Amino acid sequence: MSALLGKKILLGISGGIAAYKCAELTRRLKDQGADVRIVMTKSAKEFITPLTMQAVSGHAIADSLLDPNAEAGMGHIELAKWADLILLAPATANLIARLRAGFADELLTTLCLASPSPIVVSPAMNMEMYLAPATQENIAVLASRGHQIWGPGNGPQACGDIGPGRMLEADDLVARCVDFFATETQVLAGVNITITAGPTVEALDPVRYISNHSSGKMGFSLAQAAQKMGAKVTLISGPVELKTPRKVQRIDISSALQMHQESLNSLNMCDIFIACAAVADYRPANIETQKMKKQQGIDDLTIKLVKNPDIIADIANTENAPFCVGFAAETEHLEEYALDKLKRKKLKLIAANDVAKSGQGFNSEKNALTVFSETERFAITLADKKQVATQLLTIIAQQYLQSK
Numbered sequence: 358m359s360a361l362l363g364k365k366i367l368l369g370i371s372g373g374i375a376a377y378k379c380a381e382l383t384r385r386l387k388d389q390g391a392d393v394r395i396v397m398t399k400s401a402k403e404f405i406t407p408l409t410m411q412a413v414s415g416h417a418i419a420d421s422l423l424d425p426n427a428e429a430g431m432g433h434i435e436l437a438k439w440a441d442l443i444l445l446a447p448a449t450a451n452l453i454a455r456l457r458a459g460f461a462d463e464l465l466t467t468l469c470l471a472s473p474s475p476i477v478v479s480p481a482m483n484m485e486m487y488l489a490p491a492t493q494e495n496i497a498v499l500a501s502r503g504h505q506i507w508g509p510g511n512g513p514q515a516c517g518d519i520g521p522g523r524m525l526e527a528d529d530l531v532a533r534c535v536d537f538f539a540t541e542t543q544v545l546a547g548v549n550i551t552i553t554a555g556p557t558v559e560a561l562d563p564v565r566y567i568s569n570h571s572s573g574k575m576g577f578s579l580a581q582a583a584q585k586m587g588a589k590v591t592l593i594s595g596p597v598e599l600k601t602p603r604k605v606q607r608i609d610i611s612s613a614l615q616m617h618q619e620s621l622n623s624l625n626m627c628d629i630f631i632a633c634a635a636v637a638d639y640r641p642a643n644i645e646t647q648k649m650k651k652q653q654g655i656d657d658l659t660i661k662l663v664k665n666p667d668i669i670a671d672i673a674n675t676e677n678a679p680f681c682v683g684f685a686a687e688t689e690h691l692e693e694y695a696l697d698k699l700k701r702k703k704l705k706l707i708a709a710n711d712v713a714k715s716g717q718g719f720n721s722e723k724n725a726l727t728v729f730s731e732t733e734r735f736a737i738t739l740a741d742k743k744q745v746a747t748q749l750l751t752i753i754a755q756q757y758l759q760s761k
Contacts, residue, residue: 375524394414536744571595
């Protein structure tokens with residue numbers, strides 16, 4: 358049985374040459390059992406006709422913000438509430454910019470603002486437009502808000518250029534929709550999961566601190582994936598500028614000591630504990646009450662540091678400890694160091710990543726992991742952190758359920 362059976366997908370088509378792919382995309386989604394409704398921008402209708410899309414979807418096309426035929430004249434609200442998933446394909450540079458800015462002067466961007474449903478953006482444009490700093494910034498902002506970015510692909514373009522910017526093919530988009538809804542099977546229903554995320558901040562004085570480059574994106578992606586799988590999720594986060602995933606309880610902390618205490622507090626209702634945060638190993642022994650000033654004639658400053666508690670080790674060594682999953686961010690000897698940490702801290706699983714490699718890990722949209730148990734090894738290849746999180750949660754769920 359397809360994961361798309363009975364799913365309601367709202368396909369938003371904007372004005373790019375890749376709009377011609379949407380007829381095939383709609384047909385293939387319907388073949389998998391999805392109910393597909395179409396919203397078209399004014400420019401989209403220059404590339405593919407509403408009549409074509411109406412024929413393949415079986416529904417009238419929505420293209421007007423003020424539709425007198427819609428119930429109470431509020432068609433955008435009806436569609437916003439109807440969708441299980443909003444798929445924007447093709448998502449042109451213009452649509453992406455308008456979505457980032459929060460425009461609400463036409464139907465497609467308005468319903469995106471009005472909908473609580475997850476939104477997928479499938480970029481399609483000339484490669485120079487895609488690589489332009491403005492477009493890259495807009496896409497990054499949408500990703501930080503929790504929108505999934507699918508693509509673009511690489512290859513020949515209608516303008517003759519060859520490079521990134523092609524909309525993904527229909528088969529690929531359908532497969533991703535299937536994977537998306539498959540994660541919503543409630544394999545973790547009734548399971549309480551605590552996840553730590555982001556950096557910790559260790560104060561030196563009222564204006565300075567010691568921290569690290571963690572963005573929190575991996576931990577937040579794990580929280581979102583766990584919630585989709587039915588878990589009740591508590592997210593303990595250091596200082597990050599990320600939106601809290603839907604239906605996730607978030608506890609904000611600053612220091613390692615605060616994260617340690619909140620982690621211990623969560624044990625009353627914790628079946629799985631995932632330590633994804635990049636916790637500072639040390640903190641200043643003394644925090645100055647006033648800003649430290651440079652001293653005339655003194656060029657050196659010595660700061661005494663003391664070790665922070667080892668959160669995951671303390672959790673794993675409690676009585677009736679939860680199923681503990683650690684992370685190992687390494688720059689060398691990945692497997693050796695990860696397996697040592699797994700054994701020494703009495704963990705069930707450890708997810709190791711090589712942060713020395715460019716394009717993955719800290720402050721990146723992508724990651725790659727090697728996951729170790731005492732007897733098994735799982736490889737998660739380089740991908741968007743949301744996709745990596747889904748794969749990792751699938752492994753964790755399998756191992757946890759086998760341990761019961």
